[in-house]
Amino acid sequence: SIIISSIAFTNKDSTTTSPLRSTKMAPNAAELIAAEVDPSIYGKSGDLEKHMEGVKAQYDTKDKLEFYAQVMGDGTANIHFGKWDGVNLDEDGAYGKASEQMTDYMFDLAAELRGGEGGLNYVDLGSGTGAAALRLCEKHNSIEKATCLNLCDEQNALATKCAEEAGLGERITVVTGTYEECPFEADAFDITFSQDAFVHAFSKAKTFSEALRVTKSGGVFIFCDIMCGSGEGVSDEELATFAATNMVNDWLSPEENVKACQEAGWKDVTFVDLTSDIRISFQLMLKKVEKIIGAGIPDNIDEKLLTSYKQNLANRIVQVDRGVFKWGVVHANKP
Secondary structure (H helix, E strand, C coil), X not given: CCCCCCECCCCCCCCCCCCCCCCCCCXXXXXXXXXXXXXXXXXXXXXXXXXXXXXXHXXXXXXXXXXXXXXXXXXXXXXXXXXXXXXXXXCCCHHHHHHHHHHHHHHHHHHHHHCCCCCEEEEEECCCCCHHHHHHHHHCCCEEEEEEEECCHHHHHHHHHHHHHCCCCCCEEXXXXXXXXXXXXXXXXXXXXXXXXXXXXXXXXXXXXXXXXXXXXXXXXEEEEEEECCCCCCCHHHHHHHHHCCCCCCCCCHHHHHHHHHHHCCEEEEEXXXXXXHHHHHHHHHHHHHHHHHHCCCCCCCHHHHHHHHHHHHHHHHHHHHCCEEEEXXXXXXX
């Protein structure tokens, strides 16, 4: 799931309390750019069912699926933020290459932390279009079974179709549901994996506890996500507004995510800061949107959607520089 929308809404309530940060107001140049939407859909409600419907509305429409495919897929099915080491930013398909490189980095790290031989059974929590599982199963014969758990019906239908077309239907299973109430037995998976999805967790504590429950003893938990920053001059109001306008109910800093994992029962919890990479991802996304607009907006993408994202992406780059948020990987082991 990708945080680039911006919706007019203000509400400071939060499931998890963060330490107070500077209350100095943000400079005018960095004020949030907001689009007019129905706050009854996107607004932070404190209601789990309503929250999940808002997440679906943010991602699971034909316009949104097409937008992500063109702007982030870049010749691949992978629409996650990228890891840019060694990637030529000007080459065709750069974004797709970086996205796949991030998936590879996370899985290779998890496999190294787990140790042992093959025969892996892993789950992707908040799997989106299933692109990570497709890539990893194609690359690694050691993966016996990949399970994709995801909330959005349209994305799940696409993931199932792609797995079957790739001849991976027997190794990849797509399940509709929420990672806060995983429909799996305890101790089911060697690796529990998530890419850019937990930002939408209604409760991080519940999410991390569920991940622990479904992971085998000795297994590994790894996720990357956008997290709450603590930049100098960033106000509590700005942080709360960003969270409330992007279906973020429980927004934690890297340190708070680490602590929440530890309290859930995870051991050796570590945060790897990759914030510089998300800045490049936003830059490349903005470049791609500008290119699409310049070439004439295709019929299958709404013009208002594209122009809104162009504004919001430019704002995200400024917010990275100001420390509004962080991005990186958290990994841990189950005792």
